[in-house]
Amino acid sequence: MQECYRDPYLNSFKAKVVDARDGVVLIEPNYFFSASGGQASDRGEISWEGRRAKVVDVVNESGKVLLKVDGDLPKKGEEINCVVDWERRYALMKAHTAEHMLFQALSRTFPGIYPEKVSLEPNSFSLFVRYTGSLDWNNVLRAEKMVNQVIREARPVHVHITKKSEVPADVRIKMERIEDEEVRIIEVEGFDKVACSGLHIKNTNELGVFCVSHITSDKPGVWKIDFLHGSDAVDFLLDTSKVALSSSQILGTNADRLEKTAANLLAAEERLRQEVKELSEIALAGLKQEEVNGTNLYLRIFSCLSQKLLQEWAGKLVKKEKTIVVFAVRGEKTASIITGRSRDLALDMRKIGEEAFRLMDGKGGGSESFVSGSGDPKKLDEAIRFIVGNVKR
Template sequence: MTDEIYAKDAYVKTFKGKVTSLEGNGIILDKTAFHPRGGGLESDTGEIISEGNHYRVLEVKRVDGKIIHVLDRIEGLAINAEVEGVIDWERRYRMMRLHTASHIIASIAYTKYNALITGGNITPEYAKDDFDLENKDLLPKIVEEANQIANKSIPVKVYFLSRSEAMKIPGVVKLAEKMPPDVQVWRIVEIEGVDLQADGGPHVANTKEIGTIEIIKVENRGKGKKRLYYTVKP
C-alpha cells in the first residue's frame, strides 16, 4: 500500500520515494504526495525525477486500491528506483482553496435549506456543485454567507476517527445517495464551528486562504436540481 502523504499534510510540495511497481505507462510508489482523482477533485500533476531524468506526471488515479502515477514515459525507471516527486503547486493550491470553499457552501446549504450535494467537480480554474434545491436564487445568498465565513480566518483541521465514532456526527456525509465509506478509519475535515465532513482530499489550513468566492453562473437543471459554478480570487 502507498503511504498517502497528502492525507496527513496537504502542504508537502516535494517528497522522496521508491518505485514499487510498473503499471503500463505508470508507476506505483511506496509513498506519494500526489492526490489521485477522486471525491470530485481532479488529480494532481507535476514531475517525477530519477537519476537526473525528469518525467511528467500527467494524471494520478486509484485503481483497485493502487495509486498509479501516469507518466509521459517510463523508460529508465525500474522497481526500487529512488525518485523525487514534485507537485505542480499552483494547480494543487487553487484546488485546495476551491475544495475548502465547497465545504463551506455545502454546510450552509445543508444546515439552512436541508440541501445535499448531488454531484460536482473541482478543477484548478473553477468548481461546480449540484444541489437538490428548488430555488436557484438561494445559491447567491449561500455564496455571500460563505464569503463572510471565509473572511473570519477559521482554522481547518484534519484528523481521523473510527467509523463508529464518525457515524455519530450528523451530516458527516453530505453527498446525496452516497453510502458512508466502508472503511474502519475515516479521515475527517473540520472547519471549526462551520462544518465537519468525512473527506479524503487536500484543504487549506485556514479559511482566509480561500480568498473571495465568485459565482460564474447558476443553472436550473430541472426540478430540485440547481448547479452552481464558482471560482476563487485573491
C-alpha cells in the same frame, strides 16, 4: 487512505520506485493525490539522474496509488525526485474547502437543500445540489456573504479521523459511500463538519475571496452551482460589476434599481406585444384590396412590422377566395417580402418569388403558394413591380 492526507502541503519529495512498467510507476512514499471526493487527480513530474517524466495522471487501483507517466521510465529500486503541480493542487484544495463552506452556507439559507455531487477540475469548480424550490439570487448572495465572512474570520480547518461507527451526529455524511472503516472528517472550525476524502487547506483565509459565478438546472430540482475563489473570483466580480454599472448607465437608472428596471421593461414589452396584437386585428380588418383580373390583390409596404406578424396576416388573408397578398417591409439595411395566394389560383409563387428575390440581390424560399425572402431595400420597388406584373398578366 492516501499518503498525501498526512500533509497536503508537501509538494516535493523523494521516493523509491517499487515497480515501473508500460508507463505506470508505483513509488514509495507517494504524496501524489489520486482523484477522490470529486477532486481531480494531481499532475507533476518525476526526475532522476538527468532523466525525467511527466505525471499525466494518478490513479487508484485496488488501493494502490499509481502514477501514469509520459517520458523516461525509471528502473525498479531507483530513487527519484517527485514534484507535484502545486498551482493545480492548491487551487483544488482551496476549491474543495470552499465547496464545504458553500454547502453549509446554502443549507442555512435554503432549508431542505441536499448535496448531490461535487466536480472539482482545474478552472472549473461545481457543486450540484438537490432543491425543490428556486435558488433565488437574494438568498444565494446571503450564502456567499456568509462564506466570505468565514474566510475573513480565518477559521482553522481541522481533519479528524474517526471510526465509521463513531461519527458524531453533526457530521454531514453519506454512510453508504464510505468503504473504509475509518472516516476522515473535515471541520471548518465552528462552521461545518463533513466526511470527505479530498484535500483541503489549513485555514479559510487562504481562499481570499469567494463567489458563485453561475447557476443552472438541466434536471428539475437539481442545480449546478459554479464558483470561484481568489483572484479569479475578484476578476469575475469586477467584470460583473462593470456589466451592472454600464447597463444601469444605458438604462438611466442606478445599479441597485437594475433588477426592478429590467422587470418593468419586460412587463412593458409584454403590454406592447398585447397592444400590437389588438391593433393588428384592427389594421388587418381595414386593409384595402385592389381588384385585378377578377382576383383580390392585397399590396402593402410597411416600415417596421415583424415578419412573424405579417406571416400571420398573409396566412389569414389567403384563406379568402381568389386572393393574392404581397407584403413587404423596407428596413434600413434589408427589405423583405412575403407573398402568397389562395389555393384556387394557379400562379407558381415559388418561381415568381425566386426572380423577385434575385432582382433584390437577395434570396428566399417557400412553397408554390407562399414564399418569403429578403434583399437590398433600394431594389424593393423593382421586385414588387415584378410580382404585381405577374399577377396582372
